[in-house]
Amino acid sequence: MINNSSSSYTNVMLRILLYIILFLFAFYYLLPLFVMITTSLKSLEEIKTGSLVSLPRELTFDAWSVAWSKACTGIKCEGLKPYFWNSIFIAIPAVMISTFIGALNGYVIAQWRFKWSNIIFALLLFGCFIPFQVILLPMARVLGILNLAGSIPGLILVHVVYGIGFTTLFFRNFYVSIPVELIKAAKIDGANFFRIFWSIFLPLSLPIIVVTVIWQFTQIWNDFLFGVSFSEAGTQPITVALNNIVNSTTGVKEYNVDMASAIIAALPTLLVYIIAGKYFIRGLTAGSVKG
Amino acid sequence: MNSVLNIRNVNKKFGKVNVLNDININLNKGEFLVLVGPSGCGKSTLLNCIAGLEKIDSGDIHIDEKNMINIEPKDRDIAMVFQSYALYPTMTVEKNITFGMKVRGLDKETQKNKLQEVVKQLQIENLLNRKPSQLSGGQRQRVAMGRALVRDPKLFLFDEPLSNLDAKLRVEMRTEIKKLHYDLNASMVYVTHDQIEAMTLATKIVVMKDGVIQQIGSPFQIYNTPANIFVADFMGSPSMNLIKATTTKNKGQYLIEINKNKKKPAILKYNCKENLPKEIIIGIRPENIIEKNSSKDKNFQAIKSDVKVIEPAGSDTFIVTDLGGSEVTARFHSESEVTLGSEIDFHFNLSKASIFDPKTGNRLN
Amino acid sequence: MFKWLEKNIPKIVIAPSFFAILVFVYGFIAWTAWISFTKSRLMPKYDIVGFIQYDRLFDSPRWEVALNNLFIFGFLFILIAMILGLIIAIFLDQRIRIEGFLRTIYLYPMALSLIVTGTAWKWILNPGLGIENVFKNWGFENFTFDWLVNPDYAIYTVVIAGVWQASGFVMALFLAGLRSVDQEIIKAAKVDGVPTTKIYTAIIIPSMAPIFLSAFIVLAHLAIKSFDLVIALTGGGPGYATDLPATYMYTMAFSRGDLGQAASSAIIMMIVIFSVVVPYLYSELRNKNDQ
Numbered sequence: 001m002i003n004n005s006s007s008s009y010t011n012v013m014l015r016i017l018l019y020i021i022l023f024l025f026a027f028y029y030l031l032p033l034f035v036m037i038t039t040s041l042k043s044l045e046e047i048k049t050g051s052l053v054s055l056p057r058e059l060t061f062d063a064w065s066v067a068w069s070k071a072c073t074g075i076k077c078e079g080l081k082p083y084f085w086n087s088i089f090i091a092i093p094a095v096m097i098s099t100f101i102g103a104l105n106g107y108v109i110a111q112w113r114f115k116w117s118n119i120i121f122a123l124l125l126f127g128c129f130i131p132f133q134v135i136l137l138p139m140a141r142v143l144g145i146l147n148l149a150g151s152i153p154g155l156i157l158v159h160v161v162y163g164i165g166f167t168t169l170f171f172r173n174f175y176v177s178i179p180v181e182l183i184k185a186a187k188i189d190g191a192n193f194f195r196i197f198w199s200i201f202l203p204l205s206l207p208i209i210v211v212t213v214i215w216q217f218t219q220i221w222n223d224f225l226f227g228v229s230f231s232e233a234g235t236q237p238i239t240v241a242l243n244n245i246v247n248s249t250t251g252v253k254e255y256n257v258d259m260a261s262a263i264i265a266a267l268p269t270l271l272v273y274i275i276a277g278k279y280f281i282r283g284l285t286a287g288s289v290k291g
Numbered sequence: 292m293n294s295v296l297n298i299r300n301v302n303k304k305f306g307k308v309n310v311l312n313d314i315n316i317n318l319n320k321g322e323f324l325v326l327v328g329p330s331g332c333g334k335s336t337l338l339n340c341i342a343g344l345e346k347i348d349s350g351d352i353h354i355d356e357k358n359m360i361n362i363e364p365k366d367r368d369i370a371m372v373f374q375s376y377a378l379y380p381t382m383t384v385e386k387n388i389t390f391g392m393k394v395r396g397l398d399k400e401t402q403k404n405k406l407q408e409v410v411k412q413l414q415i416e417n418l419l420n421r422k423p424s425q426l427s428g429g430q431r432q433r434v435a436m437g438r439a440l441v442r443d444p445k446l447f448l449f450d451e452p453l454s455n456l457d458a459k460l461r462v463e464m465r466t467e468i469k470k471l472h473y474d475l476n477a478s479m480v481y482v483t484h485d486q487i488e489a490m491t492l493a494t495k496i497v498v499m500k501d502g503v504i505q506q507i508g509s510p511f512q513i514y515n516t517p518a519n520i521f522v523a524d525f526m527g528s529p530s531m532n533l534i535k536a537t538t539t540k541n542k543g544q545y546l547i548e549i550n551k552n553k554k555k556p557a558i559l560k561y562n563c564k565e566n567l568p569k570e571i572i573i574g575i576r577p578e579n580i581i582e583k584n585s586s587k588d589k590n591f592q593a594i595k596s597d598v599k600v601i602e603p604a605g606s607d608t609f610i611v612t613d614l615g616g617s618e619v620t621a622r623f624h625s626e627s628e629v630t631l632g633s634e635i636d637f638h639f640n641l642s643k644a645s646i647f648d649p650k651t652g653n654r655l656n
Numbered sequence: 657m658f659k660w661l662e663k664n665i666p667k668i669v670i671a672p673s674f675f676a677i678l679v680f681v682y683g684f685i686a687w688t689a690w691i692s693f694t695k696s697r698l699m700p701k702y703d704i705v706g707f708i709q710y711d712r713l714f715d716s717p718r719w720e721v722a723l724n725n726l727f728i729f730g731f732l733f734i735l736i737a738m739i740l741g742l743i744i745a746i747f748l749d750q751r752i753r754i755e756g757f758l759r760t761i762y763l764y765p766m767a768l769s770l771i772v773t774g775t776a777w778k779w780i781l782n783p784g785l786g787i788e789n790v791f792k793n794w795g796f797e798n799f800t801f802d803w804l805v806n807p808d809y810a811i812y813t814v815v816i817a818g819v820w821q822a823s824g825f826v827m828a829l830f831l832a833g834l835r836s837v838d839q840e841i842i843k844a845a846k847v848d849g850v851p852t853t854k855i856y857t858a859i860i861i862p863s864m865a866p867i868f869l870s871a872f873i874v875l876a877h878l879a880i881k882s883f884d885l886v887i888a889l890t891g892g893g894p895g896y897a898t899d900l901p902a903t904y905m906y907t908m909a910f911s912r913g914d915l916g917q918a919a920s921s922a923i924i925m926m927i928v929i930f931s932v933v934v935p936y937l938y939s940e941l942r943n944k945n946d947q
């Protein structure tokens with residue numbers, strides 16, 4: 001933001017230097033992605049003889065097809081495909097449910113305050129900050145009691161329960177900036193709680209819905225701890241499967257398959273980031289600063 | 292006379308703070324009641340209580356002679372216009388105005404007719420498909436009024452509806468609201484902290500301070516016979532001069548002595564039936580202190596004093612001097628030739644003055 | 657009845673979340689805390705016996721390593737990510753033409769799962785074929801870079817990957833902070849002839865204290881919860897050289913079947929996190945209420 005109006009020789013040099021430094025940083029951040037992509041497109045032969053940072057001499061998509069449908073995660077060798085779908089089946093309902101609950105909660109806490117609403121909010125907020133290790137053991141037992149152990153509905157439940165803290169926070173922070181007069185006017189117009197939510201607040205909320213959905217989707221898709229703790233062989237999410245592929249000790253180490261798997265696992269959130277980066281960043285800052 | 296709004300002994304607390312303190316107000320059909328008072332005195336709270344948006348702790352509110360206890364805002368037959376307009380941001384102007392009717396399940400035909408009627412009245416026909424964000428302040432204001440008007444309620448409530456407009460627009464809308472009131476013969480409660488708005492619109496003014504009603508009366512009464520120093524000071528611009536003075540009784544007449552800076556005190560004669568204490572505060576409006584006694588009116592008495600400030604204000608010129616230890620403003624003709632620092636005559640019309648007790652602040656005459 | 661319902665709808669709406677949080681967060685914390693005071697091993701026991709689990713924990717060399725690692729990792733991770741983030745933010749703040757593009761590049765790692773990050777860096781830092789090999793190919797025959805498998809240095813690889821993932825995010829925070837500084841003050845300083853560097857050191861950076869605090873909290877939180885990254889990058893190895901409290905807890909809970917140790921280590925983690933977060937949250941909430 002600070003501009004130098006004088007454009008002397010040293011200033012030009014400084015600016016060139018500045019751009020060089022910034023590009024070096026960009027290079028640093030892009031290097032792992034570059035390495036992942038190029039490695040995934042090389043044959044194992046080439047990986048062993050060539051250099052990490054060189055472009056593939058011969059493009060081959062073998063590693064990708066292996067990663068998708070043949071790679072071994074432990075005993076089974078069906079690739080990432082089933083786990084990719086597991087993650088989808090976990091993430092989509094969990095995102096939808098937790099976003100919806102968060103919207104209603106935020107609406108109540110911001111606009112229908114009652115005696116205990118702030119305390120409830122504080123309790124919810126605190127829930128965002130606990131290290132999940134502290135609930136792993138009882139959660140495993142409760143899932144067992146509910147007959148949900150190792151199941152996808154069980155994982156959905158876990159993600160919803162520990163997601164509503166954040167979703168509520170997002171919607172609450174969005175709704176507090178809406179003047180209370182709006183509700184008063186609607187009450188006088190004769191609308192009730194749900195009518196006001198449905199006709200007035202929900203149509204307003206598109207930006208925060210996008211932020212929340214993106215945040216929740218990223219969190220749930222990228223989750224590993226819950227996945228590894230509460231799933232079993234057939235229900236693992238993709239992060240767990242990826243880790244199993246990479247760390248399986250049987251057979252030859254296929255680095256190209258590892259990298260292809262990693263990219264496949266990263267692709268959905270990466271796409272979301274590229275398409276809706278603005279909302280992603282907003283969620284990130286809101287979720288971590290204001291919390 | 293049928294009462295549209297009757298407020299009896301209403302109290303309201305927020306936590307430990309008494310926001311409304313034993314409020315009693317009656318409003319008859321067709322009256323325009325203006326609630327004035329400084330910021331934070333409880334005007335909006337009172338309005339919200341009338342609307343049922345806030346609960347009262349004790350007392351009764353009757354609208355159209357029905358007790359409103361436990362009656363929801365939507366069933367009170369009121370309409371309200373807010374300072375921030377509170378237009379529904381995602382709805383068009385048309386939807387904003389018809390939302391209330393839609394929620395109440397009125398048929399489409401009625402909705403349309405009502406809409407047309409109101410929209411014509413407010414001259415916003417060409418705005419129907421816009422969103423609030425695409426409107427100017429004045430247009431938003433009209434839409435907010437429209438939303439209230441379609442309801443055709445027993446009672447209109449306005450919470451500082453003009454305070455977000457610029458000065459010129461404010462004057463325009465003020466006139467329009469007044470016209471509306473006249474055309475509809477509607478009953479209105481109007482909150483403002485702008486005392487000019489209060490004076491021009493009201494048929495009845497309620498002056499509040501710290502949750503306590505200071506005075507209820509017509510604009511004329513409030514302006515000319517303020518009940519206490521607070522009302523005197525708050526209403527009118529420039530505000531009433533408040534001059535410290537001492538009295539002595541002399542043959543059925545009071546002699547009022549006003550201290551002058553380093554000079555001999557000025558003495559004025561004053562007739563009054565009431566017993567005055569030794570120390571008083573004279574409240575006198577600038578227009579009752581003038582340059583010369585043109586009409587040879589006996590009520591005028593002169594005091595010599597130095598000119599401290601000259602403030603030309605177009606049609607008049609305000610002259611400031613020091614009397615009784617405080618600044619006193621007089622209203623002179625704009626042609627009067629006065630030089631700064633000179634000693635001139637100020638003619639006081641004491642028959643128009645208010646006398647206050649400095650201890651209680653209450654009116655004595 | 658209907659009236660009562662209508663009046664209490666806000667409370668009814670928020671009640672399920674409230675009870676869910678009460679049970680799944682606070683109830684579970686209580687359960688874990690309880691277990692940490694018992695002799696539970698494979699199965700939970702409910703007789704309180706005092707601090708023996710904590711005694712065992714702090715006698716365990718593995719826990720000592722984990723805590724030590726947390727300290728090293730946390731300190732370096734927070735420090736480097738902050739410095740890097742601040743530098744990039746300041747550089748980006750110089751009216752860079754392609755700022756949006758660069759920002760997108762710097763921040764994308766935040767969209768990735770830590771498992772993906774770990775997998776990528778594991779490959780890059782691979783002693784045989786990774787970066788070491790690149791340097792060897794470039795002619796540095798004696799170059800060795802075996803931190804990943806060296807028990808003394810493996811924890812630093814976690815720092816490298818962690819910084820790579822999070823520093824872009826810190827940059828975004830700082831950039832937002834830089835932009836929110838009152839431009840009038842900066843203009844005034846410029847009119848007074850204060851040099852650019854001085855404007856940054858004397859005016860802008862000091863006024864960003866709250867952002868530093870936020871960034872610190874977020875990073876500390878990330879560091880203490882770090883689990884996925886270690887699992888994917890080193891698996892806690894070599895041996896248990898890169899164990900962190902989070903991996904220690906997981907191992908105790910799910911591989912060793914030692915509930916008591918798992919519970920007590922989780923409780924310690926929570927205490928550490930809360931000792932950082934609670935003062936921050938408290939002051940945040942208080943400030944908000946003051947407004």
Ligand SMILES: Nc1ncnc2c1ncn2[C@@H]1O[C@H](COP(=O)(O)OP(=O)(O)OP(=O)(O)O)[C@@H](O)[C@H]1O
Nearest residue numbers: 305306310328329330331332333334335336337484
């Ligand atoms: N929900 C609330 N909780 C606690 N105190 C409140 C609440 N609403 C208002 N108050 C307090 O009650 C007092 C009266 O507020 P109110 O809004 O009625 O003032 P007002 O006369 O409308 O002022 P203004 O002219 O600024 O609108 C103020 O001191 C205010 O701080």
Ligand SMILES: [Mg+2]
Nearest residue numbers: 334335336450
């Ligand atoms: Mg108000």
